[in-house]
Amino acid sequence: MIEVKNLEFAYQKEKVLHNINLDVKKGESLAVIGPSGCGKTTLLYLLAGLEKADRGAVKINSQVLAGIRDRSGVILQDYGLFPWKTVYNNLALGLKVRGAAAEEIKTKVSSALERLKISELKDKYPAELSGGQKQRVAVGRSLVLKPDLLLMDEPFSALDALTREEMQNLILGIQNRENFTFVLVTHDIAEAAFLGHKIAVIKEGKIVTVLENSHYGEKNLREKEGFFELQKKLRRLMSLDKKGEINDEKAEI
């Protein structure tokens, strides 16, 4: 589904990403984890087609990405909901600009509102919503477009712990049903361990390692020992200094 080859990107003269290589299969999820400023948001923007790489290429479904894809849903860090549009109109926007008929928009938006349990909020403006509700709207805005790829930039970082877990469960549930591929950028270790099929650790613009998460999707994962072990390992990888012997780590858990 996603192939990233030798990707390089610089803002003005400062190199942000160095030689990034990634491979994500259809229906899989990739969590990209790293400290602030490590280039992970830039990587997501490149996958979304919002930025253009200086070198290398992103292929999605074997096609070189040249711009925004119709079937990529993007959820930005602070949701990017338009404050002047109601919840309903925020959800309808993507369909509207794609020229969908009014009836189709109504059906799709209503069904997304119901699935996300936010039907009663449809006439409210984003400023009237709580963080968790805004997050649901942002998810809904992407889901109405029936994406085959969902890209999320630290979508749950502003939420309290319980709401965050609730949203993580929700994403996992929807992904199970609709089987889209998703990439999640986060600095939260537990989130990466919970939502990543594969977990890429990024540091200073380079991928340090990509872990396979064999526990992905297990029931009550948060209470299992393997989940904590994985987090411990991620923490260690993230806190290693430049001389850390990452290559000696066994990638499979």
Add this chain to the structure above:
Amino acid sequence: MKKQKFNSFYALFLIIAVWYLLYFTIDSAIISSPTAVSKVFLVNFSSEILPHLLMSFYRITAAVLISLIFGVSLGLLTGMHPEIDKFLAPLIYLLYPIPKIAFLPVFMLLFGLGDLSKIILLIVIVIFQIIVTTRDGVRGIDSKYFASARSLGMDRLDIYQHLVLPAVFPGILTALRITIGTSIAVLFFAENFAVKYGIGYYIMNSWSMVNYAKMYSGIIAVSLLGYFLFKGIDLLEERFCSWQKS
């Protein structure tokens, strides 16, 4: 709604009270009795005042609409394209502070003694505020909204329609409120030259004929004209900017 009505009545009551106070304390014909003026206003409203008022209303509305069309377009253009702004900004900054009212004789020579010269005078006064407010409004839009719009697959036209215009609209309304106050004041001046209709003409003509009751009736009419224009803007705000109150 009820509270709003109360607020309007309270303002009216306060103004009339102060007027009465001045009337009773200053013993001069120049301060007419509010009762007498009200009578003259009511008797002459439809026959005399209304045609003058409508003429002024037409001049202001025409000028404001034309200024909006060109001002918002130029503001959007300069706000969205810094390279165009680089050329236009110095021009705007040099022309904005010029006392345009001094150019009324020039406009009258160029565009005739009729409505056109007055409307153009209003336009050149109003348009700068609209250009600058719109441009700064566009510049103030958080870049996250542009990323969000592009990620939804919006093209340039969609971005103007769904992002830029709604974002700058409240600022445009504020600019309109300010410019309408200025427009009425300027129009009052401009309508003293070579016109037979216009509320400015009516007031000054009554003044020169020492008919103070009519002069005050005209002033009341100007006040009402402003009131309804401001109320109109309030309605637009309620209709299109209710998201700001949330």
